[in-house]
Amino acid sequence: MRNRSVTYLLEATFQALADPTRRAVLDLLRRGSQPAGQIAGAFPVSRPAISKHLRLLRRAHLVREHREGRHRVYQLNPEPLRTVDKWLEHYRTFWTMNLTSLKNFVESEYAKETGKQSSVKPRAKNSKGEN
Amino acid sequence: MRNRSVTYLLEATFQALADPTRRAVLDLLRRGSQPAGQIAGAFPVSRPAISKHLRLLRRAHLVREHREGRHRVYQLNPEPLRTVDKWLEHYRTFWTMNLTSLKNFVESEYAKETGKQSSVKPRAKNSKGEN
DNA sequence: ATATCATGTAACTGTATGGTTACATGTTAT
DNA sequence: ATAACATGTAACCATACAGTTACATGATAT
Structure with a gap:
């Protein structure tokens, strides 16, 4: 139900925020949307690693993704952070x-x-x- | 300094907050400090499970513990949440x-x-x- | 000293995460 | 059609965690 949803949302969100790389990705996206490859280029880990981080961020709805030619552009979605703010x-x-x-x-x-x-x-x- | 960095603190904090049981423990401690056993009594999992949750909360400095006779009383420490607030x-x-x-x-x-x-x-x- | 209470820890299990390399899929350019 | 590019996924490994039961430790009461 709703309560369950909020709990689950918070769980996925905190889980996603727990990793420093993922927080750095969000910080990066604060400056503007970027395709996955460009995001990956900003970190010292492999591209698939970033791909998996993006998956977790997607699961938490902290980012949205849309295709643009052969790129997948990621955009920050601050909505779940508002839920965190409310919890705080x-x-x-x-x-x-x-x-x-x-x-x-x-x-x-x-x-x-x-x-x-x-x-x-x-x-x-x-x-x-x-x- | 034990405070390695904000990054590390945030990591431990978000990690600790990711679990619904641990968040519930914090919500409980908002009402007042309690010994471990009493906290455990409020949840449907085993006492050692809560003990481990408390360990993670301690690691994140979200709770403090002091002995009182044969009890270990846990107290909420909101300080790390302030760091989260600042990050937000x-x-x-x-x-x-x-x-x-x-x-x-x-x-x-x-x-x-x-x-x-x-x-x-x-x-x-x-x-x-x-x- | 001994039993009892309060609590943490060890050992074990199943699952998730973070990383890697190799591969599959879809898009753009020739 | 084919090559090159952008990206996700599979398979695999090591580590962490959430839960359990069994055991160790330390404080109180008798």
């Missing part, structure tokens, strides 16, 4: 928060859930001996 | 640009239909045959 949204609040207050927040949440005292700050344990 | 920046302009061109496209279509002038310059076709 949940976490953005975390780093805008001051790191110290984040730490406190997280630890107090843990304390609430477990009823246990977090080991960091307060030493006021009950009658138990410390150290 | 290059592409963000891209999709806002796409939205802009889409807007222009829609407006020009509207103009064609109504004969109204829009902000998009009318294409002066050359002598080439048009159908």
Whole structure:
């Protein structure tokens, strides 16, 4: 379903972005569309290797391809990156928060859930001996 | 420095984010730190499987771990996601640009239909045959 | 000391990835 | 038709990973 689609899209996208060569291909395509051979020429690996990278990028819909004579021109499609951006949204609040207050927040949440005292700050344990 | 390079960090991060279970773990930790066992309890896979996921998340520095008695409490570390956010920046302009061109496209279509002038310059076709 | 709990690691399996070279397919030029 | 070009795919190899079960380690409680 939709939820499944987003999950799958994110999976394919992150997977595609995990490889430095593929990220470099995207960076390259930011400057403009290019045929496969020209893309391959920009990297120190074999042409078939790039062909396979392009396949993964296609699978993630990060690039589109159209034929132009005997060339296959690849074009950047930023759409999936927007999905990544949206996914990041949940976490953005975390780093805008001051790191110290984040730490406190997280630890107090843990304390609430477990009823246990977090080991960091307060030493006021009950009658138990410390150290 | 342990921070080899942004490239390496991005690689480990995207790699870690590629798995839906690991993303779910992060989503869980957004609510608060938890010991490994409790995290594992939230998923339908075996505990060692989660343990390995946590190892990858650790490698990407997406979580931190500290011992608390016989528990190992895992805490979200959003820092690498900030790096991802920064990486996305290059592409963000891209999709806002796409939205802009889409807007222009829609407006020009509207103009064609109504004969109204829009902000998009009318294409002066050359002598080439048009159908 | 011993049992129990919490957790990581080893060993193993099946699958995917990243790389290579060799080959197939389709397009353009002669 | 044929040669040359652009590109993808197959076959193969090594490595990584996601999952499993069995085992090792370390902390608590008795």
